Amino acid sequence: MPQTPDDETDTEAADQPLDILLDVIATLLPTRDRGWNPVAMRPRRVIDLAENGRLDEDDLALAITALDDLAAERHLDVEVVLKLLGEAERLKHAGTQADAIGTAIKDHVGRHWGRYLPQLSHSALHEHSFRRIFMPFPQLVREDLFINDLARAIASKSIYAGNLLEVLAKVPIDTQSRARLLVDALDAWLRPPHPDTSIVSPLFAAIGRGLIWSPWAVLQAILRARPDYAARLAVFERAPLNADGARAAPYVYELATQIEPRTQERLVAAILLELIVPDWEQQGVLVRPAETRTAYVDRLVEAVGDNAPLRQATIEALLWRAEGRGTDLAHYAATALAQGEDRYTLIELEEHQHRPVQSAARAVRAAKLGDRLSVAPIPASFGLVQSLAALELRGEATAEPARTWLGDRAVEELIETTIRREELRFALEYENHGDEGEDRLLASLFGALAMRFADLDQALDALARATAAPYRASATMRYRNVDRAEEGSKGIKGVKKFSADLCLIVNPVLNGTSLGRRVTLVQAKRLYRDHAAADQPKWHASFRIEKEQVDALLAQTGSSMYFFHGPAFGGRGVPVIPTQLVADLSRHEASGHSLAREVVATASRSLADWLTYDALALRTGDPYAELVEKAEGRPGSLPRRLLELPTVEVELAVTPRSEAR
Template sequence: MWEQLQFLGFRPHGPKARISLNNLSAESESAWRRQLKAAIGNNLLLKQATTELVLWFGDIAHDRSIIFAAAEVWGYQLNEAVLLLRDHPDPLVRLRVEALQGLISQAPDAAQLLLQAQAVRLALSTSSNCGAPPRTWIADAEIERLIEAEFEACAKDYGKWIPKTAASGEETHVAMLFEKLSVAFMKINNQLELLASQRKKNERLEFSLQYRIVGKYEEGLPNFDAARFSTDVCLIFEAQESSCLSFTRRASYIQAKRLHGGHEDGKTGSYPIDRLQLDNLALQTHASYLLLIGPCEVAPMPVIPVQLYLDLIARGAASTCIQPDFAASIAKSLASWLVYDVIGLWAGDPRTEVVEKAMGGPGREPYVLAKFTAKKVLVRL
């Protein structure tokens, strides 16, 4: 057992261990906990003595490792360790026992506290999707909800201004929307950095959004099998490891449509669409979408797959405009689409020719090119 305890700095004899738990991967630390549990076996007195030893004299540099080691050793009998040591005379032992109690009672961790604070700031419901499992490769439901809530607040806030600025075209609204999204990305990065420091993680996600306003020259020119490009926004998403090595790069083509007529009293307005534009988009890539710019409580800034709407036209849906209520029933919110489809890698076309076309170039540039990146960043603890 002393072989395992030396990783925490205990050395009753011999030189100091050459390896510290702080230098091991999560997988190796998990293996160390299993070895410690196996070394103790079913000896209850040894289990009690070892637990008190590590909680009392374990170096604070290994604090998190000590907490989870105690949880591993006691397993489903963890509550026995809490009852045994909760009145211990040493304050550090009592503090660590309280941490174990928090594991049992599911006390809010750093991510949950950030979500609570965010909910207060954005006036959100704290119960929304609470306890739901992760839905993307990020593999962290709290982070997914934190990102989605920030995007949704941004979309809702901007959506309220659309009826008041009805005279502006899609170009102005799209540019302003992406400007606000870039601010949301900065807020998200600040929260993820804080979360990583509280969780003692050695890496975290970082998002960046780059966009540029370019000419609309290409929209009327042919592309692939389509008579026209028919694209207002080219969205490129890239995911990178901490080594800055990209493991995917995808493009989505977006046609933006703003709400018309919603500024008039008693009228909800509608989103004018062009059937030929939709046909051209669908011919180029399955990753083509309608972005409806306007207020919507159910799905702020609705996003609809172009092929989905073409299928609905085939069964009788309007081919010249989309009503807001109908859009809300078939669309995803911009926030949900960005998190679970774009970042989650359910959306986007990885084909080289589609990505290169989205990037544009001299004489062949879409109106807006938006590129955002999710990368893992090493953290100094």
């Protein structure tokens, strides 16, 4: 039966194992504070020392049988364990029970590993006891707690470099997570005022061994330890020289022999260094023209090729190492590199030790892989990846030539995709809002588009900054409220009714100069619900067309369109058909009073396609001054509003980019 603390003072039980253990501790650690010393108040000793002052083997063997006694727990710590192991080691030369004693002590520590682990870790790192602890307890270096303590010791510079080299020779850095933790700590170790580079090569040699010199390990070693190895004419050490001091030389040689044959990683590292270290060989890409930046990303993608592990390592290096102005281009390059199979790598990076990498990885995943963010974009000018993520776009490079006066295919695709996503969302929600009037539906559609255009403006600005473009395209949408009664009021050119639900005004601006406003009149028609049908939702088979409205629009301008609201059909969220074609098809079908849903599906274009490549591309729109004036309205002359309808003004501009943005 285990003894209690009260039994410790029972001199009648002097031959019990617990008493022997306590006396052994007092003998091995005589300088400990008397308040702690378990036998400081004893009237006599219970063990006899040999003539040389050493413990007897039998006493030690009996003492260790009490290690698991609850009453002994408060007297045991790492220092006691190491002293006991030292005695067991000494007895190997003269005793027969030494191995059994040593094994029993280690087994005791193993059974109480959680209690001893923090002490073992601290002593190994801070009390020059690593070798004494590692020999009996080699499992220590595989513990996450030890790795975390090691990282803290490096970051706080509370471990001597010599002791650290000894630790790095034994610790298995066999996961990228552990490697990242230690590399992050190394950055703190190297900060002024007393940076010490003697541990850099040993650390990356240890990482390389642990990760079996994976592309990640090789790339990080070049970027952080030996950037000179990325040079085309790099000089590699051929023997274990003393380049970094006697202790570091073997690690330097190890890095050289492992990195020299890795030509692909060296090439990728050389390209990365142009961005990460802008003055590296005086070839920093940040000071180069826009075309050079585009070519830079293309070179990087080509150098990585189909090597998935290297691609993932490169993405991490871009998000981790780039700083300052280089972050925009780095994130742009990471987005260009990312592929579908990199999703889990990006998710892993969202738990990265370096916190800025977490957000950057999430933004890349949202921008390139469609894993949308759950919050609205921050209303400020941020980087390309964040802006693309807010828009849920992909940001993929394309070799296709531009189709509009904007002259930039990437910009055109951003605009088109922004509109397409919103019109498809609008069509999917039609079942819930289809009974609202055309004017309300238009207001909802263009209200949502206006918010998305605000996001798009951020993305276009970031795109210009990422590529150092001297000009940028902007897209903004502004409203002027128009009274519903104005639709039935007098039009222009003597037409009795204006007959437009919405006036779309496009104002192209080139280098600060307007090319002239263009107006397109829009009439909206919705597909009505068949309320008599038993199964819902059920919709009528055709759209109602008012012949008088068609004639009025055609009489005022050749630039007018019909927007058709309904559930998505024909692959279009909001089908768009020119008024003249609506007139021709409806008269052919039903004397101008209806248009079949199937006809609309085949004869129309999507809102995104028409708005991007006709309206915004200036291939439609009427510059007639009276029509422009009518569309803009006259302050003070508007009738009382019955329902707000927007006149939407879209302004596209190519203007010199301001670095302040």
